[in-house]
Amino acid sequence: MVLLPHTYQSAEYAPRLAVRLGAAYVASVSSATLDACGGLRFSRAILQARLRAEVRPKRRLVVATVQIGAFGGHDPVESPERVFEVGRPADVERHREREILGREAAGAGGVDLPGAERIVTAGRGVGGPDEVSVAADLASALDAELGASRPVVDNGWLPREHQVGSSGHIVAPNLYVALGVSGSIQHLMGMSGSRVIVAVNRDPEAPIFSVAHYGIVADLHDVAPALTRLLEARRSG
Amino acid sequence: MRIGVCIKQVPDTDSHLRIADSGREIDDSDLNWVISSCDLCALEEALVLAEAEVSRGEERPEVVVFSLGPARVEEALRKALALGADRAVHLAGEALQGGDALADGCALAAALAKDHCDLVLTGAQSDDLGQAATPAVIAEILGLPYAWLVMAVELDAPRQSARVVRELEGGMNELLRLDLPAVLAIQAGINKPRFASLRGTLQARRKPLHREDCSAVDAGLVGAAGAGTETESVTLPPAGAGGVVIEGVSAEAAAEELLAHLEREVAL
Ligand SMILES: Cc1cc2nc3c(=O)[nH]c(=O)nc-3n(C[C@H](O)[C@H](O)[C@H](O)COP(=O)(O)OP(=O)(O)OC[C@H]3O[C@@H](n4cnc5c(N)ncnc54)[C@H](O)[C@@H]3O)c2cc1C
Numbered sequence: 001m002v003l004l005p006h007t008y009q010s011a012e013y014a015p016r017l018a019v020r021l022g023a024a025y026v027a028s029v030s031s032a033t034l035d036a037c038g039g040l041r042f043s044r045a046i047l048q049a050r051l052r053a054e055v056r057p058k059r060r061l062v063v064a065t066v067q068i069g070a071f072g073g074h075d076p077v078e079s080p081e082r083v084f085e086v087g088r089p090a091d092v093e094r095h096r097e098r099e100i101l102g103r104e105a106a107g108a109g110g111v112d113l114p115g116a117e118r119i120v121t122a123g124r125g126v127g128g129p130d131e132v133s134v135a136a137d138l139a140s141a142l143d144a145e146l147g148a149s150r151p152v153v154d155n156g157w158l159p160r161e162h163q164v165g166s167s168g169h170i171v172a173p174n175l176y177v178a179l180g181v182s183g184s185i186q187h188l189m190g191m192s193g194s195r196v197i198v199a200v201n202r203d204p205e206a207p208i209f210s211v212a213h214y215g216i217v218a219d220l221h222d223v224a225p226a227l228t229r230l231l232e233a234r235r236s237g
Numbered sequence: 238m239r240i241g242v243c244i245k246q247v248p249d250t251d252s253h254l255r256i257a258d259s260g261r262e263i264d265d266s267d268l269n270w271v272i273s274s275c276d277l278c279a280l281e282e283a284l285v286l287a288e289a290e291v292s293r294g295e296e297r298p299e300v301v302v303f304s305l306g307p308a309r310v311e312e313a314l315r316k317a318l319a320l321g322a323d324r325a326v327h328l329a330g331e332a333l334q335g336g337d338a339l340a341d342g343c344a345l346a347a348a349l350a351k352d353h354c355d356l357v358l359t360g361a362q363s364d365d366l367g368q369a370a371t372p373a374v375i376a377e378i379l380g381l382p383y384a385w386l387v388m389a390v391e392l393d394a395p396r397q398s399a400r401v402v403r404e405l406e407g408g409m410n411e412l413l414r415l416d417l418p419a420v421l422a423i424q425a426g427i428n429k430p431r432f433a434s435l436r437g438t439l440q441a442r443r444k445p446l447h448r449e450d451c452s453a454v455d456a457g458l459v460g461a462a463g464a465g466t467e468t469e470s471v472t473l474p475p476a477g478a479g480g481v482v483i484e485g486v487s488a489e490a491a492a493e494e495l496l497a498h499l500e501r502e503v504a505l
Contacts, residue, residue: 008385008404008405008406009405011369011385012373012383013373015339015369015371015373015374016377018370019378020377024339025338025339025374028367046471047254047263047365048250050250050254050474051472052473052474052475053468054468054469054471055466055468055469056466057465057466058464058466059465097419098382098415098416099413100412101412101414102411103405103411103412104409104412105408105409106404106410118503150426154425154426167404167407167408175503182250195503197480204484205473209480213480213502214480214481214483214495214499215480215481216482216483216491218483218484218488218491222488223491226491226492227492231496
């Protein structure tokens with residue numbers, strides 16, 4: 001078995017490695033077990049983390065990538081049995097059919113999400129560009145920064161610098177309020193370290209509830225304005 | 238020039254998901270099927286690249302969509318034709334069904350090679366299984382350079398290479414040059430997919446859609462026989478950390494209750 005972390009680097013080449021080795025391939029696994037006969041079983045999220053699948057490799061050799069954060073760290077093993085030194089293949093310098101020209105920041109902005117004490121995040125469930133205001137209003141009533149899930153950014157409802165998740169900001173505020181966010185792995189990677197997590201979602205089975213300390217199963221368009229009104233009433237009262 | 242776009246038909250992520258009685262898959266009796274979201278971005282990018290070639294005074298590249306699956310995927314292919322693809326290929330043979338990313342990548346690679354595609358675009362990962370494996374498998378089988386999570390594509394003037402921006406973690410991008418032919422897996426957010434016009438929908442009915450059974454490929458490499466994995470069971474995710482659930486009360490009552498908790502927890 002060959003195990004790799006499911007990073008944006010290794011997940012790019014890992015399936016190629018499986019093909020080249022004639023191995024089975026399983027991506028982004030969150031656990032692995034052995035059955036009574038010594039057969040491997042991997043567990044992984046499917047359908048945007050709404051369900052889980054148990055997957056059995058049918059080949060002797062397996063390449064698998066492991067979801068980041070799925071396994072707790074272990075103390076390093078004292079002396080590894082064998083360490084292989086791998087040299088650079090001789091022909092690697094000849095012709096590059098794929099060449100890295102450089103790296104750059106994807107574009108920063110004036111939002112201080114990583115430094116925020118409180119964040120209110122708009123998910124795709126807010127419904128559209130004009131409805132993002134329900135999240136923005138609650139954010140201002142809570143003195144919070146405004147976050148966004150990726151589809152909200154991809155659809156142009158909020159600029160990229162608001163994005164929370166594996167390809168956006170990694171945040172760990174005191175309070176994180178997710179409005180209409182389903183709770184995909186990529187989103188959770190960006191915010192599951194928050195101290196208090198509140199989720200408002202009308203789907204009781206939304207995976208965001210598995211990390212939420214407080215979950216409200218309801219329409220966010222009813223609950224978020226009600227919260228905003230209460231907070232504003234207190235402020236002026 | 239020919240651009241091949243691979244699209245997958247998946248259950249609408251907003252539809253209610255039920256586990257089938259077999260416990261091995263989801264119940265597909267009343268699902269809404271749609272084109273996986275990144276695949277729509279891949280198609281849009283192909284159409285934009287084709288239009289850009291025309292405005293450079295070049296011949297318009299042909300955009301061909303490919304999809305593997307049962308009869309229902311022809312609906313997805315017709316939709317792609319309505320959006321502007323020129324031609325569609327349905328990988329339909331019985332022997333091709335029931336595969337995993339390795340098997341499906343193998344069949345798609347054969348079909349793409351048969352059509353001599355100079356550029357292959359796919360979505361970064363499917364909305365259902367989300368392994369991000371099929372495009373990499375296609376690239377490996379065809380021996381082509383590959384980039385995952387592509388956020389921008391530009392073809393050079395002699396159309397011998399593509400300049401590509403790809404996403405890395407934590408808000409960084411990588412700039413790459415890939416020789417053509419190449420396989421690019423397109424990430425959501427690269428563009429805003431267009432909607433089909435009525436005219437497009439009418440035209441789509443007359444555009445060619447042909448079935449391909451990939452009979453030239455060794456039957457042991459595709460479909461269930463070629464799969465490297467098997468799904469044993471599908472389950473609901475384990476219950477959560479046991480947070481407080483507020484349910485079945487009015488919005489005002491829910492808001493009051495939440496604020497009472499937050500008062501203690503985060504000193505509002
Ligand atoms: C390589 C890669 C990187 C990614 N990086 C990120 C990232 O950094 N950040 C990120 O967020 N995603 C990222 N994604 C995307 C991720 O996979 C999900 O698609 C995304 O997080 C889903 O966003 P969402 O929860 O807002 O939308 P959806 O999954 O569509 O969820 C919307 C939710 O809103 C609920 N809802 C709808 N209407 C209402 C209503 N009226 N009231 C209450 N609830 C409602 C629904 O029940 C649903 O649960 C990445 C994907 C890939 C492949």
